[in-house]
Amino acid sequence: MPLRLQVVTPEREVEVCDDATLVIAKGVEGDIGIMPGHSPVLIGLALGPLVIQRESGRQEMLIDGGFMEVKNDSVIVLAEYAALPSEFDPEATEAEVAELKQRLQAAVEDEQIQRELARAEARGHMFKQ
Numbered sequence: 001m002p003l004r005l006q007v008v009t010p011e012r013e014v015e016v017c018d019d020a021t022l023v024i025a026k027g028v029e030g031d032i033g034i035m036p037g038h039s040p041v042l043i044g045l046a047l048g049p050l051v052i053q054r055e056s057g058r059q060e061m062l063i064d065g066g067f068m069e070v071k072n073d074s075v076i077v078l079a080e081y082a083a084l085p086s087e088f089d090p091e092a093t094e095a096e097v098a099e100l101k102q103r104l105q106a107a108v109e110d111e112q113i114q115r116e117l118a119r120a121e122a123r124g125h126m127f128k129q
Helices: 090-106 111-126
Strands: 003-008 013-027 030-034 041-044 048-054 057-064 067-071 074-078 081-083
Antiparallel strands (some): 048 057
């Protein structure tokens, strides 16, 4: 029996599928792979890729923060931020990284800018064609 996956952020439901054969996430304590029949678990998520393997192929999205709950072949990701590769332009992401680095130099202690920069850099690395 395949996994049912839901990815939800405060703004939207990003992904729902009921045919995942493997889900890999970056937890705060390391990567975790979930296959059908996995025991129940709740983990905190870090900034990194969420990999969804299906019979039809592999899909990735960028996740930052939140939690992943696994129970009865159901995986629910409640993330602070989620992005699909189709939502970003690599050139715009590079420009955003440069701008955020510049802003960060002026406000070294600004945690929000640091978080935005980490996300933009992760998108730039993860979604390069």
